[in-house]
Amino acid sequence: MKLKALLASAGLAAFAATAQAAEVELTLSHWVPATHMLQPGGMEPWAKSIGEASGGRIAITIYPASQLGAAPDHYDMARDGIVDIGFINPGYQPGRFPIIAAGEIPFLVANAKGGSRALDEWYRQYATREMKDVYTCMVIVHDPGTLHGTKGPIQVPADLKGKNIRPAHATMARLVNSLGAASVQVPAGEMRELISKGAADMTASPWNSIYTFGLQDVTKHHLDLPFYVTTFAFVMNKAKIDGLSPADRKVMDDHCTPEWAEKMATRWADAEAAGRQKMIDAGNHTFYKPTPDDVNLWKRATATLQGEWEAAATEAGVDAKAAWANLGETLKKYGADVK
Template sequence: MKLKALFASACLMVVGASAQAAEVELTLSHWVPATHMLQAGGMEPWAKSINEASGGRINITIYPASQLGAAPDHYDMARDGIVDIGFINPGYQPGRFPILAAGEIPFLISDAKSGSRALDEWYRQYSAKEMSDVYVCMVHVHDPGTLHGTKGPIQVPADLKGKNIRPAHATMARLVSSLGAASVQVPAGEMRELISKGAADMTASPWNSIYTFGLQDVTKHHLDMPFYVTTFAFVMNKAKIDGLEPQDRKVIDDHCTSEWAEKMASKWADAEAAGRQKMIDAGGHTFYKPTPDEVNLWKQATASLEGEWAAAATKAGIDAKSAWASLAETLKKYDANVK
């Protein structure tokens, strides 16, 4: 009987060991500084929550500041398994992700927190269509940004004519070109060098990123108006995620939600919004606040972008009219639409 008990105990130990998932090490690569609030206030709490929810089985190591590759390459890096998780700005690859580009259209999303939740919820209908070769964990946006320049005025669309402008993404690149400006597109981390060398007169950016990327002493003129947002996504290597043990896959799925998209954006949004007051307090900056009529000039200047998006989205194989209506409805549901 004693021998049988020992044998039974040994069998239970083997079953228990086989049922327990192996430790999982994941790499998360991004291209903003390690000090950026997106890492401290978003990525790190997210990675910690995943580690805790998995009982310590899943560990995520974060590689900031383009250590593993250039900003525009992060989608392909995740797709090809160079990294397990890539943080991407889809607008850095013009025309590649035309459906998600809806979120780039100015005067559409009013708030980064609820707007991220809404955009993520909406995009889940379409992500498998244009990002089928990765696992799309979540999408989100930054706090509404605007234009910042080395000289003014920046008050109405006509003030952009003849300028060299660094746009935030492909949609804004088309906009500035339509207004008679030249688009000089580089990732956010290269803004400082671009402008300090005189290769660009203006850049599109949320407020505090001017400080994050060191432009506060070269961009002293600001369009004082919530203008646009930029879409972002966390995408994962499909084979890596599909190969997880069921309990670990559930942990990942539970952290790839619209609720987490809002959490990821929230502290960053607060930090960006605070940048405007920081500039006011610092002094030496000129803020150009458009009148209601001048705001309408900006809205008229951007009016064609919805039609351009619809044409590209239709070409991508979706019902653009239905998709746009769905996006508008979802933004309204979360009170994230521009009134």
């Protein structure tokens, strides 16, 4: 009854009508707005393709905006069967998923399209170990993001000292702390409230998400540098997918691939990249373009993060140096390595 009520309130009647006629009804829960390009540009086409490939046997109902639970809880929600499919940011739970955190290291992933395909392909060899409680369907990243603040300058690492900064994930939280800033970690949906109340001076975000989450009037200063990406995953309740018929299981497996990871990320990536030009056109934003020497300062400031990741991955039972090399090779294969 609770799900039906939420469905009605979300205005998702089209999905509901399909679900009621299907043999397998799946819930997909996420925590960004329904208008966020990830839903109309990624999740909805994916769900439609699954419905068509199954001949209408499988229907997916999408619940956006944390309707079914808080953003950091989505892995456990899928594990426990509260939802069938959860969209997760592993970095919202520091230390829990050290292997996939490789994707969080700045200056590693050059673009979201090839980057999503590469990270998904690379992580498949580790997913059953690190996310053993669920079925990991796919891994994606967003278009490279940067730092956005209420005041400037934001050009070199020293500009972060003494600031309160909302990081995108645990790796960035460690970075800003090492630079003399204080990290204030909240999910993306809470960025505006955090900054408008003065509890943070800066936030990490891809460009258009500043508009999506309503920060364009409070963050007017921007580090004009492709700095980092965030890793995300779609994870599914194991009992649910293991209980599917062989034909339906094949449909789901065919939609949980590196190719689908790239498709899922593509329209979102284009939308995020367009946000920078939107700010330029608005004319009331200040962009701080680092010089080559400034970029070297940023790279020097982030240099210890790879070693920290290797230590954590080794503790998790991974040959970290080989894994890191393989990740670099896979990114290069799909044109997503930083030159």
